[in-house]
Amino acid sequence: MLNSSVMQMIMAKLQLIVLFLLIALAVSAQTVTEKLRTALLHSLPQEKIYLHLDKPSYWVGDTIWFKVYALDAYTHRSDTISSTLFVDIIRTDSSQIIEHQLLKNSNEPIHSSFILSETFRVGVYEIRAYTNWMRNFPEELFFRKEIKILKGNQGRAALDGSARDEIADLQFFPEGGNLVYGLPCRVAFKAINRFGKGVNFKANVISNQNELVADIQSEHLGMGSFSFTPMSGQRYFVKAGKEQKIFYLPEPDPKGYSFFIDNLSDEEFIHVKANCGQCQDKPILFCQQRGTLICSLQSEKEGDSFSWDIKRSEITNEGIVQLTLFNGSGLPQCERLIYSPAQNQLRVFMMPEKKLYGQREKVNLFVRVEDHDGHPVQGNFSLSVTDGSQVTPEEYGMNISNYLHLTSDIFSLTQSELKGTIEQPGYYFDRANKDAAAQLDILLMTQGWRRFIWSDVLSSPQRGAIYPIEKGISISGTALPSNGKAFAKPINISLLSYNAQGMPNYFTTKTGGEGKFQFTGIDATSESRFFLLGPKNNGGKDVKFILDPPDLPAIRRNAISIFYDQASTLQPDTTVSIKNTRFLKEVIVKDSKIKNEPKKDPRRVMYEGLNTYVYKVDQKSCNYYSSVLSMLKGRVPSISIGTKANTKDITSYSSENYTVTLREQRSFNGTLTKVIYLVDGAMVTQGSLDAVRPCDIESVEIITGAVSMLNAHAVISVLSKTGGGTAKDEEGNSYENGVYIKGYHVTREFYSPKYMVTDNMSSQKQDSRSTLYWNPKIKTDDFGRAKVVFWNSDQKTKVNVRLEGISNQGQPVFATTFYSVE
Template structure:
């Protein structure tokens, strides 16, 4: 839909809207419109939406996801940022995982291994770009992710009888003598809506009643009097709540946005009207001004009728202002023009056998049945283990609704699901009770774009300090050269400041070995040392993470039980394809071959992991990722050069928590591990519990030993190198493992009980709007659900789902 700006002349006696031409200097309306126009041009707002392969996980699983990055009022794929940050945050607001993704054409795919040491609980996945930080945490993407760990006790349940009740007069205020609509919102301690009912009291007199829907929202009407006191008494709760204060005089607003009408009806009611009093009405959607007008208040009611065709899809803000442009009343409405992608997914069969090939045919059309080229992602999972939420968030509900409202939105898909007959009414309640987070009329009037300390990032940043290699003194005016190899060889040169500091921006690299830093003084002396530092400063964590309850649904209970079975299967069948299984033999004795042991000095560890020759391990970025989620009882967290390890059940006599780190049997600093390329590591051993006693007091926190291919040749472990360390780059994309059963292989004896059967982050429809995708089923007789989401190049979004069955009959 193209951008529209409209002025409407409406005569409703005795009110006349005057359409006049004003100069920007003397008319606040013109200044506001100019302010919004400047905002759209100079501060296009980026949004991130993430499509996950499912809604909850078990410790030890991997989260697969696709990010969609948009910019501007029309949600087109962002041409601005190429760097997306994705983080996992726990209930204590601690950062568990931090990833950097490279976004090309507004999308990227990633994965997040979950440590088997994480506690059961609610976690937050947060995503943002550096540019988005100019508009505060409110604009970041947040999604609650539930993680179950059957080996760690679940926290106790929370009380169920705590209740918070809030009141929201339509337009903003209760005004003496004006009949007004008042919305209510009731939430429990868990942050979710509560169904309640109650009575409105004027002193001891009951003047009205209210009842909320299943999401805790509702509304009632009242005509407040300034000398009266009003309270709400809640049924089944020993609680009374005082209503908001009543203004002696002023203006109130009422809006009717019925789907049965092709116009939005705005009523402005006032107690102290004057024929010379001027008001302005403005409606805007994401900065696009849809309607504006000026009127004189010569009666106590003024009515405006705004054609719905003037609006973009999404949330619109209607504001009534005084002659100075100061807002007197505001109201949010939602406009649905139906301009979303229609996605049709057709399996080639309604029913399949276990391990049978499934082929899906996909068609994408717009609202006019014209084919669309769309960028899509597909998740297919076992719906007897993963609950499919009918009212789940989708890319459309997020871009058009949730991303423009403050606070947590419960069941956002409820307002888009046609099976919910009250969704129009419920959506109106939501917009009456949730705050607007975007650029406001006041900002536009005052030309307040805010500062932009955070710049658009087209890549990563490397910063640090250059010092004299002998005296460690800063080198001023030195030259730092960076050679990068992606997407083509390129050299960037910067100079150090008076403190020896430097910063190089917009570098695209994935492995630290993809870039080379070189430094020299003004006179060309290369006896310098470059010390790099973490270039990313982490934003503050969210204020609230919803409490976690012990209650499990039947499906969740099945999922947790089956996750234990899957873990046992992985352990039982975790062998190299080149290994040969032998019949049972009796070992009467053995001679230790020190030359072939992981450690030539300390022998075999509690757990030993062969790295060389295992592609999935050799592709990891940091050595500690080799044990992350793979060694029971070992918790690994961190990114870049900042990592920590905790071996559960072990305590240090020195009060620390990090285990002893060894490289080829020589002690090393955990911070130096990032200098070792993972592809140079032969194997990893972990000693814990009694097995660590061989190390004496040094092994009180456990021991992790990395054994390099060079170590096999008796080369000394690496010492401090003049070559500067480089922070971790963008995450290297990894393909979701989906077995192929067309040709029988020895490893197919392993039972297949995948939860996520298939994950395809990059599906692109052709010019006819078509695409096709195939994968194989697992072993289980069950029902399968698929979720398809995506967006077009013009910013039109859509989501759809499908089901089929797996049966042996």
């Protein structure tokens, strides 16, 4: 028998071993938790983009007016990470980009427009918006919105996909992600038609032994839920639809976790339960919202049944909350999304002076935004006013609030459904809808968290960014000698361009492997001309530049394309205009009408269609002149070119020594009108005209009317013989290889007429605008107030007013009102 001293030694060692085991377990748990925290903290920053459109649908010949909100994905505050934004109009039947714009993200409100020319085909299109940085993440994160383009009543019935009630797909979503034999589980389901729209139905869940398991019935847009316990060895299916198609539930696993979240019954807590079949574990419940950790809770002891309570007060923001269950080893087992409602919503007051107006009457509209305590709120907003007899508001449609809080953070798990869209998102935020919260909870059982996937975030090392943050327009390509072989060593190349103010910019870089080069941070508007220069020791003339084609995200054909394939009322003989998107090589147009059109000169895009005087350069006498303006002096009827004081010899002075004015024409405010200068479509300063030799010019075009795209009343456009293939910098270096690159889109302003009381309505053209007013630049003052003024049209109608925007603190604002015109 052991003596007491030996026993004490043994007991001390056992206690030490137990202590070490407890410490090891604690360190292990801490390691898993800290790994999750670190992964969340170091995940790449993300952006969100939202577009406010003036209307939900359009007619051929209309203009789409839109405001862009570029935001930080987590704080929802204005984001300036990316300086360049891309907005596309995509034809969903052929996966073609019909219109493509580059917009500059600066401190000013970002807004633009698309003109829907008469050649647009009736159908369903998609507007897509993104940044280059957003391409590092799933493309479901891009902003996408479906719009319908109509021509009279043509195509209305065919484009209404929601009218089709045949089930094309029915899928089932066990809560948390898995069915496990022997564990009770709630299962959500969703039925959709071939258009991707929800279809309501009734059916039975049946086992493979032909036993009735449950009666199910959808509650909203084909969605609903039921509970059951899968039995070992059984498979389950549903027969649904007119054709009684068979749709199988997921096959249960022999072991694993089941998950149950109660987000509705308790105003103070969210209740979470988990069961583990055929296992003993200490799982961890991890909760996050928009990249911010809410809680990390680990079970205190091993077992097969667990429960947690999460205080709602710990969730400070409105929106999606991601709850993920990890096993003791830190591997994700279950996931569920819930919605945290707003605790302190902003209040918006939008008030016209009265509810009843007359035709062409002036409207004063007052806006006030305040927080829940009545304090004023400053922010950035946009306002659309539309004719209710022509524009029908979307029922439960997308707005900036439900997009930022819901749609932008989740994606559909239904494989057949259009990714990145939520049908009728406004339904779940209708305060008059008593079932909204319950239906939203079911919706979120059919959705996945789209901002990141835990397996990617936890991978070590994490995947880096492939697409860089853009701080301007980029030009890349390959520089090769005239023989086409790579240079033996890197060479210096330069780029000459002109910024939005017409000032020349010079960029230099050195080629990399195989002659690759890239210029970044370029600021240019519209379709601009750029000039490339090789090494100075050989004049750059033996360097061949091959530009990289535009790198655009892939376009996925989706269920909406059926509108074109199946809708017999759509007219096949109409064509699609691809003006301003000629560089998109993947756009192939086979229509004979497009083929037979003469090729348009992109150098004239700024003033095409305006009255133009053309001066043809005399090649015999051009050597007599040293500059463009000296050559034009006294030879153009619509402008007057004079010389500054003490200028005697007009052949020996630069363009800056001349004054240019319009003959007997002044602007509305009495000052001399503004003259803009272009060289092969690129805006330049007057002094920069010296970069072009007169004998290199084919013609000079003079426009002396209002040129809205350039905000000018006169334009002098110089067109070179080579189409802009040559230019000179201040040192006299010759820049060859002129190329056109699409620059930032030139913004147009919405025209809103101002009617006077004395106007005679019968003597003027009928005003039947569908959009009465559009203002993308509204900002509330220190008192949270703003005022806008506009005039009604000639229509006796209900007028709908819609305000969207974001506060300086990142809170979305959405409000509507209306008044009548009689």
